Amino acid sequence: MSNPFFICRGNIIYAGDRNRLTVHEDSYLVVKDGIVEGIYPVLPEQYASLEVKDYGRGLIIPAFTDLHVHAPQYVQRGIGMDVLLSDWLNQYTFPQEARFADMEYAKNVYDAFVDDLIRQGTFHAAIFATIHREATDYLFARLEEKGLYAFVGKVNMDVHSPDCLCETTEESLRETRRYLESHTSCTTVKPILTPRFAPTCSRELMHGLGKLSREFHCGLHTHLVESKWEAAEALRLFPECRSDAEIYEQAGLLENGPSIFAHVIFPSEEDVRILKKYHGVSVHCPDATTNIIAGIMPTAALQDQDLAIALGSDVGGGHQLAIYRQVSRAVQMSKLKGFYEPENNHAVSFAHAFYLATKAGGSVFGNVGSLEKGYRFNALVIESMEDKGLTLSPEERLERFCYTGDDRNIVARYLSGAAVE
């Protein structure tokens, strides 16, 4: 029988809530059967005979969570970033997604995407694929094989979409059913429904997806009030609804959770009411909403209304997969929002942003994204990042990593207590 214990030593940091980082300097973290058993300043007698992996001045932190990322757009990250949104979609994104009808192409891209997720320490993710079921199945299997935690969606689009990416309503529902039927056994990867957003889905499709949601008990991942155009267009197409969120509520898509909404930049009171009622998670993607000129999510204001928030890379609208970089960007964007909209408080502290990128986003997967007792030991070890002659606190070293570090500074990765090679 293999040893159920894993013990490591270092500077252990996590964010148990949004107000502060919890730091255990030079401490021991005991993992049993992949779950954090406890953190101790001195190793308890009962573990004295076990091997300890010593990371010295390194930081031991929870792995990151990305609650909004488009896997097929991975290969277009960082190109076409100065064009208009409509050109970006038509010249880059739609033709790119259309290529996922070709399985060889899909395998290449999805393999590279999953490898980079792991490299960047993102072990929990909510992922858009494309309309293509077969390629989506491949992505699903690849994530499972690696032991990552994910919600993966086959995208639905049946109206107002380019020919190369438009399904019939029947086809969209049939393929989605087949997708859900082939992933009913419970693993760390689960299917989720991903109607692209209200403007590209007919009422019939939305309601059909609502039925599938009830039948298969699966959640929703889509875009919500991501721009003024989108918010207005959604209500024009669904005049029976008073808010973008109500479109999903009326279709019965919010009852089985989780409900994950990207961007949420212009929520109405009605949107907020529905988000609250169904415990929807609003996903802040600061790089992406800068690149696509959508604005800045009112993160602090939504949080003050007790809405759940998380962070997303939104690759390829966002250009970098590393979620730690969105931690620093969330702080930066909160400052610019405060500059331009000084009538409200928009401050997001570093601890708050780190919480969003770990425990807050992780909560949709269960106990991941923290290092509290009972959490999965899905974790990263970050090297110390101090310069000669300078001593930084563990918090400062973590902040420096999120602002200036990269995957070279991630010196070890653990999934359920096992080292990721």
Added chain:
Amino acid sequence: MSNPFFICRGNIIYAGDRNRLTVHEDSYLVVKDGIVEGIYPVLPEQYASLEVKDYGRGLIIPAFTDLHVHAPQYVQRGIGMDVLLSDWLNQYTFPQEARFADMEYAKNVYDAFVDDLIRQGTFHAAIFATIHREATDYLFARLEEKGLYAFVGKVNMDVHSPDCLCETTEESLRETRRYLESHTSCTTVKPILTPRFAPTCSRELMHGLGKLSREFHCGLHTHLVESKWEAAEALRLFPECRSDAEIYEQAGLLENGPSIFAHVIFPSEEDVRILKKYHGVSVHCPDATTNIIAGIMPTAALQDQDLAIALGSDVGGGHQLAIYRQVSRAVQMSKLKGFYEPENNHAVSFAHAFYLATKAGGSVFGNVGSLEKGYRFNALVIESMEDKGLTLSPEERLERFCYTGDDRNIVARYLSGAAVE
């Protein structure tokens, strides 16, 4: 006698002006005595016997220019980024700069700073040191030794400064004179005057520096209208001036050029008139002015008024030394400025931002920052950065590098035609 020629082959890209990138695909670049002699689709007969360094699909681009960076703040990059500006200055920046009285400490930091400049491909820079002459001399010598192009300033502060960083007026002028006297021979590194900014310099000091400027024919590098507070405080302390820029004009500091002004976020018409008259360069530091909540430079508007603009990292207000990252950030911030101030055009294209980071900033050093005939071959080679199954144009690969690449993608560096090891 050594061979005066160096020839390389690859995808050659530079920005000759702000409107477009010039691309020579699969071409030969001939360097003679460190200077670009020409670019050819087919290697001319007369060079046929010479060795060609072939970079395949790699990009050959000009080295970068950083026109505003605080070398002593290098070790504090990426920490204290979510506190208020006053706390950032008092808790991090001022105590950090005060340590440069200690030469051992200064050597450690400046060595690391210069090494990282080279690693990130920044071969031309306008650099603030600290008030300490001896440490500034060390930085100067280190940059010279490496063959970089730089303007380096010993900082002046004689009023409204913390005790640990405040000089007497006499001391400040005496030490500056000694600094200038010891660097009169002409190299690629030159001294420049760096009064920190108007609020920390007395009228007597400013005018004393003006005299030194005339005597030693040296330029000015300071901060200008970097925040609403600074703009107002400068006029309160110098009520005889109608604008922040006039303080430097009246002191006689603008006559010997170059005049380099960081931030320039709130220029008055009078500031613009003076900037234009003296060919002042306004340095856009998008990360820094986000971090310190100052706002976003009206880059497009200043450029439309024919003012010279360049980019700066402003480490440590900015958290990253890599100027290619400020290229992408300049595009991003132009989009947010357009979102919040839609009444004016703020668009900065990728080509424009790349021009600012290369030829525009380089112009203060002479013919560096481009690969046109007659320019120094100060250049970088960037690997292709294409994903499997995807073919990107050279322009797209360059954009991707600026958005998502890092120093690992810089596979060769050249200074005056010689490889940098």
